[in-house]
Amino acid sequence: MTGDGPDGPGGPESAAPTGRTVILVLDGFGVGAMPDAGLLRPGDIRADTCGHVLDHARTALGRPLRLPALGALGLGLVHPHRDLARDTLLPVAVGRAALGYPGADTFAGHQTMMGADFSRVTVARLNDHIDEVTSALKAAGHRVSLLDGKPLLVVDDTVLVHDNLEADPGINWNASGRLDDLPFDGPHGILAIARTVREVAPVARVIAVGGHADGPLPLSVRDGDGGTVGLDTPATGFYRNGGLEVQHLGARIDHTRQLPDLAARAGIPVTLVGKAADILACDGAVRRPAVPTADVLAATLDAVHGDGPDGPSLVVSNVQETDLAGHQQDPERYGTVLEQVDAGLAALVPLLTAPGDRLILTGDHGNDPTIGHAYHTREYVPILIHGTDHPGRLRDANSLADVGATAAAALGLGPDDLAAGTPVVRVSP
Known part of the structure; x- marks a missing residue:
């Protein structure tokens, strides 16, 4: 033009x-x-x-x-x-x-x-690539399972890898964990898990989120638009309880x-x-x-x-x-x-x-x-x-x-x- x-x-x-x-x-x-x-x-x-x-x-x-x-x-x-x-x-x-x-x-x-x-960079639900993400996490030494059969991953019994529900469906994925369960940084922390997901994710951002929740994270999981499933982050209490840690991992x-x-x-x-x-x-x-x-x-x-x-x-x-x-x-x-x-x-x-x-x-x-x-x-x-x-x-x-x-x-x-x-x-x- x-x-x-x-x-x-x-x-x-x-x-x-x-x-x-x-x-x-x-x-x-x-x-x-x-x-x-x-x-x-x-x-x-x-x-x-x-x-x-x-x-x-x-x-x-x-x-x-x-x-x-x-x-x-x-x-x-x-x-x-x-x-x-x-x-x-x-x-x-x-x-x-x-x-x-x-x-x-x-x-x-x-x-x-x-x-x-x-x-x-594409718009994609986690479910569209869940096998690839699961394989990458297991290759990095993590335990991985589905949460109650939903297209959402539980990593090492603590961190949820899921669709981001605060942006348009398929734009971003999150790796979310409670800081009471594990640290944000470190070789086995939330950020390390998010970085492994980032290596295989086709979406614009993978966001590592750590905070202090009001209760177990699975209680705040809900369906989003466009077939997505994720953590309702505001409902967890992360934003109001203080100590929130976030890092955005953009596409390469x-x-x-x-x-x-x-x-x-x-x-x-x-x-x-x-x-x-x-x-x-x-x-x-x-x-x-x-x-x-x-x-x-x-x-x-x-x-x-x-x-x-x-x-x-x-x-x-x-x-x-x-x-x-x-x-x-x-x-x-x-x-x-x-x-x-x-x-x-x-x-x-x-x-x-x-x-x-x-x-x-x-x-x-x-x-x-x-x-x-x-x-x-x-x-x-x-x-x-x-x-x-x-x-x-x-x-x-x-x-x-x-x-x-x-x-x-x-x-x-x-x-x-x-x-x-x-x-x-x-x-x-």
């Missing part, structure tokens, strides 16, 4: 980097259902996170959401809602991206966006072919803000983890201020509270966070005026707070690029990987160095 500039589609290839590139990800911000959104839940074909949040504001607040910065960045050109501006005087290129990975998941979305090849990825690591190895300063600091790999990055939107925006502004006007830099920030509002099915909170983001953008955009500066605003999936369930929704996400040499409307991208490739081109890294992705707008010399 490329822009149509004076040099033809996309313009000429990039030369040396000159400015700062900021990627701001609104977690769970979709602009309408993808064609396959209803395959798992038929009602999701009506998902439209952006549109439904705007509609709710008119009803609940009696006024449109105040989003002048998002309007100026071209959101209204991507989503034709009556409350979004259609015109922008800023140098922006705008379009949409399909997700480019299976399901709708924050971890997979960010890894794909940064250039990972997720072609071998060549992080050296992702945008942050490529930039750092090229001597470009990299800052990861918010949830991006937790889920993206880059040994050379400055990490600023945060959840409150005000903190994420402040850290993003600090990173841009600190870089100064000279030389390239990369900042990747994630606003998580939009996603949390979607999970809570709270469209009013979602709208409040969007207005907070808009105010932050109004402060950020004037800082990115040097030649070569870029702001790319996008999402990682949808999370429609009016859809009637707490799962992510499989939606297109916006691509709003400020500072492009070729403003205009872009054709739809096939993958979020194209966002990372666009940033790589702006930084002079050469998008071919990424594992996946094609620039949506190339950079003029």
Whole structure:
């Protein structure tokens, strides 16, 4: 997907980097259902996170959401809602991206966006691979059995290996144990069991979870959607009893072919803000983890201020509270966070005026707070690029990987160095 500039589609290839590139990800911000959104839940074909949040504001607040910065960045050109501006005087290129990975998941979305090849990652229930997982655990010296004939494994009479019930069915698997029974770390701990499962799992994440439960874990096992069976983790008491330990084991990825690591190895300063600091790999990055939107925006502004006007830099920030509002099915909170983001953008955009500066605003999936369930929704996400040499409307991208490739081109890294992705707008010399 490329822009149509004076040099033809996309313009000429990039030369040396000159400015700062900021990627701001609104977690769970979709602009309408993808064609396959209803395959798992038929009602999701009506998902439209952006549109439904705007509609709710008119009803609940009696006024449109105040989003002048998002309007100026071209959101209204991507989503034709009556409350979004259609015109922008800023140098922006705008379009949409399909997700480019299976399901709708924050971890997979960010890894794909940064250039990972997720072609071998699948959506699968544990039962689809239970023989393979059982064999791997037994080969590692563990005792393995089914729990009451259910497609859920009991390892060493203590740890449950099961479908994750808090994400879409088949996205993630868990290895869960009580810390009163065994340690989290160590050669025979919960994490070691999860790592063995990770070696054969085709899904995006295997999550090791250890905590203090109110009772035996099998009492909190229940059926989930889509034929899954797993542990109802909130019901165990893990989240309220303190001492929770969690480690996410992602699908095997060549992080050296992702945008942050490529930039750092090229001597470009990299800052990861918010949830991006937790889920993206880059040994050379400055990490600023945060959840409150005000903190994420402040850290993003600090990173841009600190870089100064000279030389390239990369900042990747994630606003998580939009996603949390979607999970809570709270469209009013979602709208409040969007207005907070808009105010932050109004402060950020004037800082990115040097030649070569870029702001790319996008999402990682949808999370429609009016859809009637707490799962992510499989939606297109916006691509709003400020500072492009070729403003205009872009054709739809096939993958979020194209966002990372666009940033790589702006930084002079050469998008071919990424594992996946094609620039949506190339950079003029």
